[in-house]
Amino acid sequence: MGLFKKSVIGLEMDSKEIRAVEITGSVRQPVISAWGRMSLPEGIVKDGRVMNVESLSLYLDKLISQNGFKSRDVMLGISNQDVIIRFASFPKVPEDKIRNMVMFQAQEYIPVPLEELQLDYVVAGEKQNEDGAFLNIILVGARKKMLHDFINAFSGAKLTVKEIDSVTMAIGRAALCSIKEDVYAVAGFNHDIANLMVFNKGVFSMARSVPFSQSVAWKNENGNYSKTTSVMADILISELRSSIGYYRMQSEDSVEGVYLIGLPDIRAILEKFRDAGYEAKIAQPYLDIPVRNKSSGLGNFSTNDYSAAISLAIRGLGV
Template sequence: MKFGSKSIRSKSIIGLDMDSKEIRAVELKGSKKKPTVTAWGRINLPEGVVKDGRIIQLDKFSDQLSQFLLENSFKTRDVILGVNNQDVIIRFASFPKVPEDKIKSMIKFQAQDYIPIPLEEMELDYIILGEKNTEVGQYIDVVLVAARKRMLNDFILTFTDARLTINEIDTTMLALGRAALSQSSGGVFALVCFNYDIGNILIFKDTILGMARSVSISQSLNMPLLKDIHNKKNMEIIADILFNEIKASVSYYKSQTGYDIDKIFVLGPDSNQRLVASRLKDTTGLAVKVPEPYKYLEKHVLKQQKNMTFKATDYVASISLALRGLEV
């Protein structure tokens, strides 16, 4: 999705995502077909700088971001940013088919029926999923993605203060969806992705997105999770929160489509994703896998950093974002 910026393809780009705990980023150069990792890293954020995926203390965040990029030898100033918070709304809609040059204006005119916040407060984008014939004519199925302008402007302001250019703002959950699709052989599957603020459930049939839901993790826990995020008990709590959302999502999806879920993919920001995957396998009884869509990049690192080996599975969102910004 494109919010608040002009989409520009670059020969070198940073993919960056974050939550209340940390900033994560990967710098790629080259092309989509032949990318090379030139820098990567993560930095813990002081408590209160980011909350639930939104920047709260703009000046402190800008300082942390500048320090992070300097310490990890990032060179380019161009960024594809991933956002994942409750200010991002995803809805599924169907509209009467119109000529291609009229689709954008038609969707903008009718989208308010699906978005619970005044559209003048939102940036709106969409994905056309396909077409269908109904008794009353041809329709197009669309995913609407809306994001609060104020939230986006806060990101743009802080990145500008850090002397960075945001080429595009994408939704982290859809970036992870693209990564998961590259590992799917078809069928119906659920992608469960999470960071330290929010969890997302996406259901795909073959390559088509059929459902997307979000659940707050930090608020649901009602405890100082970030102080001990690597505690196994906390990962089990996160898995249980996600399980309840999966159960409701799968049940609703089947009632609407008649399809059962074949498997579950799990993607998180670090090795904790395997603990969550194991817990979900036990609770759901389904085949659960942690995909490794970008493992090949571990052999395409320009220069290893001191005391830190690049592990692609820890940066799936950042890599997917960066690949979106590279030249074809």
């Protein structure tokens, strides 16, 4: 039994800011011990990718030093078009043979040469049909160069990246711990990207990521970006409608609820969803996790602002 409690920082970012939460303890008994946000000037991060490694290192160092973080170990969440998520089905094999099977057959599902990617997977469940027993596998691949840019930025801030996770998966875990419907959709978002997911009886059934910058609606008639809450909400609603429609073509189950996880302006976006006819709700994960020094000089803490970072840190405690 260790004399010291484990501590990990969950951290994710977009073009506007970095968000981080430090959690101490264990997966079963986590305590939020520090948190913080750091605004980023334009051009350091774009659409979830690092554009300026040295500048990002400086802002990471400021975030850690100014907000009472003690750990230097980071569970990093990334969300950009260099992250590929695919759903696959493989014949059921013994647990110790799953990894070799997945790595051998993954190229059939991934549209990028595997040697360009860091590949991981999650077993999402099992199914049985007339052909036998199968494993439902979520494949997650990320381009190595993009990952190296992040790792170099963290190294420059004297931080250790313990592991890198998809923000989509982190938001998914946050949703699973707080939503009780059998079949529901989640719209997770930050300043740059929408992550759309559907869950069925606790199983991650569909996921897709859409950068806001790829939408025609994101630009005004002069070609300038119109980054308003209203435009963001319209894109989210359109993409979620498309995702639910696709899911319903693949499944007989109807989506029972729609939940939002993200920032900015989540309550204004919620009203736009309701105006569009969705009985949407804001997901409320992690409300039961104790927050140390909640009334300290670190500022007000809201789990809604840090859902992905909390999910990342909790996973990091188990690594």
